Amino acid sequence: MNIVVAMKQIPDLQQIRIRNRQPLFDDVPLTLGTIDKNALEAAVVLKEADESIKVTVLSAGNEEVEDTVKEALAAGADEAFLVLDDALEGADSAAIAAVLAAAIKQMEDVDLILFGEGSGDNYSGQVGSRVAELLNMPQAGYVSAMEIKGGNAVVTRTLEDCDEVLEMTLPGVISVMAGLNEPRIPSVTQILKAGKKPKEVLELDEVDVDIKKLAFTETISNLAPESNRKKIVVKSVDELLQGLRSENLIGR
Amino acid sequence: MAGILIFSDKTNLALELLTAANSISSSSADIKAVTINNDEQVQALSEAGANVYRINAADLIMADVGAVAAALGQAAGELGSDIILLSSNRRGKEIAGRLAQVVGAGCLTDVNSLETDDGKITCKRNALAGATVANQYIKADKQVIAIVPKSFAPAEGGSGSINDLTVEVKPSALKLLEVKTKAGESVDIEAAEVIVAVGQGLNSKDDLVMVEELAKLLGGEVACSKPVATDKKWLSEDRVIGLSGKKCKPQLAIILGVSGQVQFTVGIRDAKTIVSINTDDNATMNSLSDYVLVTDLHEAVKAMNSAL
Numbered sequence A: 001m002n003i004v005v006a007m008k009q010i011p012d013l014q015q016i017r018i019r020n021r022q023p024l025f026d027d028v029p030l031t032l033g034t035i036d037k038n039a040l041e042a043a044v045v046l047k048e049a050d051e052s053i054k055v056t057v058l059s060a061g062n063e064e065v066e067d068t069v070k071e072a073l074a075a076g077a078d079e080a081f082l083v084l085d086d087a088l089e090g091a092d093s094a095a096i097a098a099v100l101a102a103a104i105k106q107m108e109d110v111d112l113i114l115f116g117e118g119s120g121d122n123y124s125g126q127v128g129s130r131v132a133e134l135l136n137m138p139q140a141g142y143v144s145a146m147e148i149k150g151g152n153a154v155v156t157r158t159l160e161d162c163d164e165v166l167e168m169t170l171p172g173v174i175s176v177m178a179g180l181n182e183p184r185i186p187s188v189t190q191i192l193k194a195g196k197k198p199k200e201v202l203e204l205d206e207v208d209v210d211i212k213k214l215a216f217t218e219t220i221s222n223l224a225p226e227s228n229r230k231k232i233v234v235k236s237v238d239e240l241l242q243g244l245r246s247e248n249l250i251g252r
Numbered sequence B: 001m002a003g004i005l006i007f008s009d010k011t012n013l014a015l016e017l018l019t020a021a022n023s024i025s026s027s028s029a030d031i032k033a034v035t036i037n038n039d040e041q042v043q044a045l046s047e048a049g050a051n052v053y054r055i056n057a058a059d060l061i062m063a064d065v066g067a068v069a070a071a072l073g074q075a076a077g078e079l080g081s082d083i084i085l086l087s088s089n090r091r092g093k094e095i096a097g098r099l100a101q102v103v104g105a106g107c108l109t110d111v112n113s114l115e116t117d118d119g120k121i122t123c124k125r126n127a128l129a130g131a132t133v134a135n136q137y138i139k140a141d142k143q144v145i146a147i148v149p150k151s152f153a154p155a156e157g158g159s160g161s162i163n164d165l166t167v168e169v170k171p172s173a174l175k176l177l178e179v180k181t182k183a184g185e186s187v188d189i190e191a192a193e194v195i196v197a198v199g200q201g202l203n204s205k206d207d208l209v210m211v212e213e214l215a216k217l218l219g220g221e222v223a224c225s226k227p228v229a230t231d232k233k234w235l236s237e238d239r240v241i242g243l244s245g246k247k248c249k250p251q252l253a254i255i256l257g258v259s260g261q262v263q264f265t266v267g268i269r270d271a272k273t274i275v276s277i278n279t280d281d282n283a284t285m286n287s288l289s290d291y292v293l294v295t296d297l298h299e300a301v302k303a304m305n306s307a308l
Helices: A034-049 A070-074 A093-106 A127-134 A188-194 A237-246 B011-024 B039-047 B065-079 B090-103 B205-217 B226-230 B297-307
Strands: A002-006 A009-011 A017-019 A022-024 A030-032 A054-061 A079-084 A112-116 A139-149 A152-158 A162-169 A172-176 A199-203 A217-223 A232-234 B003-007 B031-036 B051-055 B081-087 B106-117 B120-127 B132-138 B143-147 B161-164 B174-181 B194-198 B221-224 B252-256 B273-278 B291-294
Touching (some): A030 A070, A034 A112, A034 A172, A054 A093, A093 A127, A112 A127, A127 A139, A127 A172, A139 A162, A162 A172, A217 B106, B003 B011, B011 B106, B039 B161, B051 B065, B065 B081, B065 B090, B090 B143, B194 B205, B252 B297, B273 B297
Parallel strands (some): A002 A054, A002 A112, A054 A079, B003 B031, B003 B081, B031 B051, B194 B221
Antiparallel strands (some): A017 A022, A162 B174
């Protein structure tokens, strides 16, 4: 059984600083999406229970992805399939989905494609759904539990007010929920071995997708919101309650 | 403005979408609401003034996102709607990408405000895990926009119409085995007028008792930052505020022992008044608050409880 885990390279969000409302990306290390790591861990757990499973990490992005993806290889993926072009950095979800779907078509017999419910940086949650449509596969999102039974996946989709237990005929697309599991921290040996795992690297023109035609969205600005809070520093609980009472916020 | 189609699996959210659609369209005749196997929603939408197109097809299940997207794509084609508004709840977000792919549209999700400007629909949405607010628009003629719940008030009043719509439904590769309604004490912190939120500055689970008392005295609900629920498991996850939790807009939010990372603040920054009580006078939370009290939160809560 072949499982593909689609992962996005993102800046480490904990290290982004804001200056004059602008996010600063200088010297911010690159990593893979947090929820994507949950998806990878879920695949590796399935693999540990069934040795016949092969886990391929799939990513489309700039040249630096080749280095960033080692993190996933160290954490248990068997091999990497990458489509690299600097034009893919920050590309529209529609473009990335088309590239990923084209790449999956070049792989052999993919049974299951895993995504995180959203990328760490944009969290738009479109790419998994778009890929499912492009490949004409069933999908289940916000999956909080899954098992493989014969040719089917039995999954739990967790919505705001209920859980749906679904049986999905494979091949199919599953997007996992944030916090589904605790992604493993690779050992030093695993990190050293990761560099030797097989990597297939394609250029953008090898997947035959014209990403310029799929640039649907335009960003006018992307700034930290202005905070116009009063920031009144009070010295005691009494003073605080007095302030809140004067605004009619308590004791109504 | 081109024709607008609205759809949500939830009636209250569909009513919000109707308001959103009205805000970007000058003609209510251009707005069409689609329902799927939901007679109660047909009624509610038509009574709120929507032109409703109801799809009743027993073999179309809401759990099959591909089938729902295919049905909505057919509806949009038939009704001439280039713009599709969905709710950005989980179901709506999952449908959004697939439907955009079906109709060849650009797509934005998690949108919390819409404005029309020179024929463009500009959308605001959180980016970089809430650190920034992106102002974006879709360049393509066909647009799928998923709108965050509660960004618009539900529509009410008006006289709509009810029409039938037939769509082709393909055999499904998904079987719904079971639906489990979430059990246990369910709490809706998003509806609360007062929130008392605790972070990792809280010493122990036992200290929650006095925090709960404070919330009760203020007529509010207890909420928390994510680690308090997921790591410490002191509170249930339906009380988590933030990027991966609830977005609350209370009149008053009292934030206790929270450092104020964007992953948390994105869920509370729409509160009318924010109070931060914290031992760290450099906490980011303080700069995002109206009142700041630098002190031990446990002492402050005790003092407030006895004063109230």
